[in-house]
Amino acid sequence: xxxxxxxxxxxxxxxxxxxxxxxxxxxxxxxxxxxxxxxxxxxxxxxxxxxxxxxxxxxxxxxxxxxxxxxxxxxxxxxxxxxxxxxxxxxxxxxxxxxxxxxxxxxxxxxxxxxxxxxxxxxxxxxxxxxxxxxxxxxxxxxxxxxxxxxxxxxxxxxxxxxxxxxxxxxxxxxxxxxxxxxxxxxxxxxxxxxxxxxxxxxxxxxxxxxxxxxxxxxxxxxxxxxxxxxxxxxxxxxxxxxxxxxxxxxxxxxxxxxxxxxxxxxxxxxxxxxxxxxxxxxxxxxxxxxxxxxxxxxxxxxxxxxxxxxxxxxxxxxxxxxxxxxxxxxxxxxxxxxxxxxxxxxxxxxxxxxxxxxxxxxxxxxxxxxxxxxxxxxxxxxxxxxxxxxxxxxxxxxxxxxxxxxxxxxxxxxxxxxxxxxxxxxxxxxxxxxxxxxxxxxxxxxxxxxxxxxxxxxxxxxxxxxxxxxxxxxxxxxxxxxxxxxxxxxxxxxxxxxxxxxxxxxxxxxxxxxxxxxxxxxxxxxxxxxxxxxxxxxxxxxxxxxxxxxxxxxxxxxxxxxxxxxxxxxxxxxxxxxxxxxxxxxxxxxxxxxxxxxxxxxxxxxxxxxxxxxxxxxxxxxxxxxxxxxxxxxxxxxxxxxxxxxxxxxxxxxxxxxxxxxxxxxxxxxxxxxxxxxxxxxxxxxxxxxxxxxxxxxxxxxxxxxxxxxxxxxxxxxxxxxxxxxxxxxxxxxxxxxxxxxxxxxxxx
Amino acid sequence: xxxxxxxxxxxxxxxxxxxxxxxxxxxxxxxxxxxxxxxxxxxxxxxxxxxxxxxxxxxxxxxxxxxxxxxxxxxxxxxxxxxxxxxxxxxxxxxxxxxx
Numbered sequence: 087x088x089x090x091x092x093x094x095x096x097x098x099x100x101x102x103x104x105x106x107x108x109x110x111x112x113x114x115x116x117x118x119x120x121x122x123x124x125x126x127x128x129x130x131x132x133x134x135x136x137x138x139x140x141x142x143x144x145x146x147x148x149x150x151x152x153x154x155x156x157x158x159x160x161x162x163x164x165x166x167x168x169x170x171x172x173x174x175x176x177x178x179x180x181x182x183x184x185x186x187x188x189x190x191x192x193x194x195x196x197x198x199x200x201x202x203x204x205x206x207x208x209x210x211x212x213x214x215x216x217x218x219x220x221x222x223x224x225x226x227x228x229x230x231x232x233x234x235x236x237x238x239x240x241x242x243x244x245x246x247x248x249x250x251x252x253x254x255x256x257x258x259x260x261x262x263x264x265x266x267x268x269x270x271x272x273x274x275x276x277x278x279x280x281x282x283x284x285x286x287x288x289x290x291x292x293x294x295x296x297x298x299x300x301x302x303x304x305x306x307x308x309x310x311x312x313x314x315x316x317x318x319x320x321x322x323x324x325x326x327x328x329x330x331x332x333x334x335x336x337x338x339x340x341x342x343x344x345x346x347x348x349x350x351x352x353x354x355x356x357x358x359x360x361x362x363x364x365x366x367x368x369x370x371x372x373x374x375x376x377x378x379x380x381x382x383x384x385x386x387x388x389x390x391x392x393x394x395x396x397x398x399x400x401x402x403x404x405x406x407x408x409x410x411x412x413x414x415x416x417x418x419x420x421x422x423x424x425x426x427x428x429x430x431x432x433x434x435x436x437x438x439x440x441x442x443x444x445x446x447x448x449x450x451x452x453x454x455x456x457x458x459x460x461x462x463x464x465x466x467x468x469x470x471x472x473x474x475x476x477x478x479x480x481x482x483x484x485x486x487x488x489x490x491x492x493x494x495x496x497x498x499x500x501x502x503x504x505x506x507x508x509x510x511x512x513x514x515x516x517x518x519x520x521x522x523x524x525x526x527x528x529x530x531x532x533x534x535x536x537x538x539x540x541x542x543x544x545x546x547x548x549x550x551x552x553x554x555x556x557x558x559x560x561x562x563x564x565x566x567x568x569x570x571x572x573x574x575x576x577x578x579x580x581x582x583x584x585x586x587x588x589x590x591x592x593x594x595x596x597x598x599x600x601x602x603x604x605x606x607x608x609x610x611x612x613x614x615x616x617x618x619x620x621x622x623x624x625x626x627x628x629x630x631x632x633x634x635x636x637x638x639x640x641x642x643x644x645x646x647x648x649x650x651x652x653x654x655x656x657x658x659x660x661x662x663x664x665x666x667x668x669x670x671x672x673x674x675x676x677x678x679x680x681x682x683x684x685x686x687x688x689x690x691x692x693x694x695x696x697x698x699x700x701x702x703x704x705x706x707x708x709x710x711x712x713x714x715x716x717x718x719x720x721x722x723x724x725x726x727x728x729x730x731x732x733x734x735x736x737x738x739x740x741x742x743x744x745x746x747x748x749x750x751x752x753x754x755x756x757x758x759x760x761x762x763x764x765x766x767x768x769x770x771x772x773x774x775x776x777x778x779x780x781x782x783x784x785x786x787x788x789x790x791x792x793x794x795x796x797x798x799x800x801x802x803x804x805x806x807x808x809x810x811x812x813x814x815x816x817x818x819x820x821x822x823x824x825x826x827x828x829x830x831x832x833x834x835x836x
Numbered sequence: 837x838x839x840x841x842x843x844x845x846x847x848x849x850x851x852x853x854x855x856x857x858x859x860x861x862x863x864x865x866x867x868x869x870x871x872x873x874x875x876x877x878x879x880x881x882x883x884x885x886x887x888x889x890x891x892x893x894x895x896x897x898x899x900x901x902x903x904x905x906x907x908x909x910x911x912x913x914x915x916x917x918x919x920x921x922x923x924x925x926x927x928x929x930x931x932x933x934x935x936x
C-alpha cells in the first residue's frame with residue numbers, strides 16, 4: 087500500500103509558494119484561504135495516513151517510501167525518503183493538527199497587521215520544514231528540515247523587522263542555533279564514518295549490534311554531540327537564551343514554533359536516536375542532568391517575569407527540560423507523551439495570552455492587566471483549563487504526562503531520586519508561576535486604566551508642549567521629509583486615517599508629527615512612485631508594527647478590554663478540549679488505566695526495552711508519587727493565591743526580603759549579560775581590534791597601500807626624467823649608450 | 837701606412853664632439869651640425885674598417901649613411917625654417933610644446 091507520505095510536507099510548501107510569490111496581489115481573504123487550505127489538507131492527509139498505517143501488517147512497519155536517490159558516492163547513499171512509524175505519526179499529527187488551529191487563530195490575530203501574505207507564507211514554509219524533519223527516513227533529510235525550521239523561525243521572529251529588537255532577536259535565535267547545529271553536524275559526520283550511512287534503519291540496525299558502552303566510546307560521542315544540537319533547537323541550558331527573546335515575534339508564531347512544535351524537534355531527535363542513546367549511559371546521564379537542570383533553572387526565572395509572554399517562554403524552556411529529563415532516563419515514550427500534551431496546553435496558553443494582548447491593544451505587561459475575567463470570559467475559561475493542565479492537576483493532560491516523567495525519573499534504571507526531587511520542585515514552581523500569571527491577568531481590578539492616563543488615544547492630536555515634554559507615543563511618529571514631497575505625504579497620511587498634529591516647513595524640509603492607528607511606522611523610500619508635480623520621486627510606506635514598544639503603556643487603553651473575535655476563540659476552545667483530554671490516552675496502570683500511549687509507541691522504542699532491565703513497579707508507590715506531585719501543584723496554587731490574590735502587598739515584601747537573589751532571578755541570573763561579556767564582547771572586540779584594525783587595516787590594507795604608494799613615489803621620481811627638454815633627453819640617451827658600451831667592453835674583456 | 841686605430845681614435849673624437857655639442861648647444865642649427873658630425877664620425881670608422889678588412893660592406897654602409905644624412909638635412913632644415921617662422925626662435929629649450 088502506498089501512503090504517499092511526501093504529500094504531507096509538500097502541501098504546505100505549495101501554500102507557502104503561492105502566498106509567497108503571488109500573495110502580494112491577493113486580498114486578505116484569499117491569502118488566508120490559501121494558507122489554511124494547504125495546512126488543513128496536510129492534516130487530513132496525516133489522518134488518512136494514520137488510518138492506513140493502522141491497517142498495515144506488522145512486518146510492513148515502520149513504513150518507508152523512497153522517492154529518489156539524493157546523494158550517491160561510492161557506498162554512501164542518501165535518499166529523498168520518508169518514514170512513518172508510531173513516533174513520526176504522533177509528531178506529524180501534533181504538528182499539523184495544532185499547527186492548523188494556530189493558522190486559524192492567526193487569521194484573526196494578524197488581520198490588522200502589515201505583511202499578511204508574508205506571514206502566512208512563512209508559516210506554511212515552517213510547516214513544510216517541520217514535517218520534513220519529522221517524516222524523513224534519514225538524518226540528512228532531517229537536517230534539512232532542522233535547518234529549515236531554523237530559517238522559518240528566524241523569518242518569523244524578525245517578522246516586525248522594522249523594530250530593532252525583533253530583528254536582533256531573530257539573529258540571536260539563528261546564531262545560537264548555529265552553535266547547536268555544529269554539534270549535530272559533527273554527530274552526522276561521525277555516523278557516516280562509523281556506520282557508513284545516515285539512514286535510520288541502517289544506523290540503528292548497526293548500533294543494535296553494539297553492546298551498551300561501559301566506558302564512553304563512539305556512541306557516547308555521537309549521542310552527546312546530538313544532544314548539543316538538541317540543546318540548541320530545544321532551548322536547553324546553556325543554549326536556551328534565544329527562546330525568551332524569540333517572543334519578539336507575533337504571538338501565533340510563539341505558540342506554533344517556540345512552544346508547540348519546532349522546539350520539540352530536539353526531543354524528537356533524541357527519541358528517534360534512542361538506539362544510540364540507550365547504548366551510552368553517560369550520554370543519557372548528560373541528557374537527564376541538562377533537562378532536569380534546565381527545567382528547574384527556567385522555572386525559577388519564570389517566577390519573576392512580568393511580561394506575560396516571557397513567563398510562558400521560560401515555562402516552555404522548563405517544560406522542554408522535563409521532556410529531556412524523561413528522554414535522559416530512557417523513558418522516551420513519556421517524553422513524547424509530554425511533548426504531545428504540552429503542544430496542546432502550551433499552544434493554548436500562548437494563544438490565550440495573545441488574545442489578552444490583542445484585547446488590550448498590545449499590552450504585554452501583567453502589572454497593567456487584571457480583572458480581565460469579566461471582559462474576556464472565553465479566553466479566561468480556556469486559559470484556566472490550560473493553566474490547570476500545565477500545573478498538573480488531575481485529571482487534566484499535564485498531570486498524566488508530567489507524572490509519568492516524574493515516576494520514570496525515580497523508577498527507571500537510569501533514574502535517581504535527586505532528579506525526581508528537582509522535578510517535583512519544578513512542578514511546584516510551574517504551578518506557582520502559572521497561577522501567578524492567571525491571578526495577575528484575570529483577577530482583581532483592571533490596572534490598565536491608571537497607567538493609560540498619559541497615553542494618547544489615536545485620532546487625537548498631540549499638543550505641542552506635551553509632545554516635547556514627554557517622549558512621543560508609539561502611535562505618534564515624527565518624520566522629517568524633503569519639502570518637495572509635502573503634498574504626497576499629507577495626502578498619504580490622511581488617507582491612512584492618520585491625523586497630522588503638527589507640521590512645519592523650514593527651508594527644504596518638512597517636519598511632520600502625525601498620529602497613526604495602532605503603532606504604525608512610516609519611512610520614505612526614494613525612487614519608486616512619481617509625484618504628480620514631477621519634481622522628484624518618493625514613496626511613502628506605512629509599515630504597521632503590531633505592538634507598540636513595551637515602554638509605552640496601552641495606547642488604546644481608553645477602550646475597555648474586549649474579547650477577541652470567534653476566529654481566534656474557536657481554536658482556543660478546541661485546544662482547551664485537547665488540553666483536558668489529551669492525557670487520557672496515557673492513563674497509567676497504577677490508577678486502573680491501561681496506558682495505551684506507551685503501548686502504541688513501544689514499537690518505535692523496541693530496542694530500548696531490550697536494553698533496559700524491566701524495572702520493578704509497585705502500584706501503591708506510584709500512587710503515592712502522584713499524590714506528592716498533585717500536592718506540589720496545589721501548593722503552587724495556594725502560594726500564588728496568597729501572594730497575588732489574597733495579600734497583594736506580600737510580593738513586594740518577599741522581594742525586598744530576598745534582596746539580591748530576587749534581583750538575580752528577575753534579571754534572568756544575568757546569563758545574557760554573562761554571555762555578552764564572555765563570548766559576544768570578546769568576539770566583537772577581537773574582530774574589531776585584531777582582525778579589523780590589526781590584520782585587515784594594519785597588514786592587508788597596508789601592504790596594498792604601501793605598494794601603491796611606493797609605485798607612485800618611484801614614478802614621481804622617474805617622471806622628472808621626462809622634462810620636455812630635448813637636450814636632457816639626448817643626455818639620457820647618451821648616458822644609456824655609454825652604459826651599454828661599458829657593459830659590452832666589460833663583457834668583451836671577460 | 838697609417839694604422840687603423842688612428843682612424844678609430846679620430847672617429848671617436850669626432851663622435852664625442854658631436855655628442856657634447858648636441859648636449860650643450862641650444863641653437864637648433866648647431867645641434868643639426870653636431871648630428872652631421874656624429875654621422876661622419878661613424879662613417880670614418882666604417883671606411884677605416886672596410887679598408888682594413890678589404891670588405892665592400894663598409895663602403896656600402898657609408899653610402900647609405902650619406903643618403904640618409906642628405907635626406908635628413910633636407911627635411912631637418914625645412915622643419916627648422918618652419919619652427920623659426922612660427923616661434924621666431926631657434927632656441928631648442930623654448931620648443932617644448934609637447935611637454936605636458
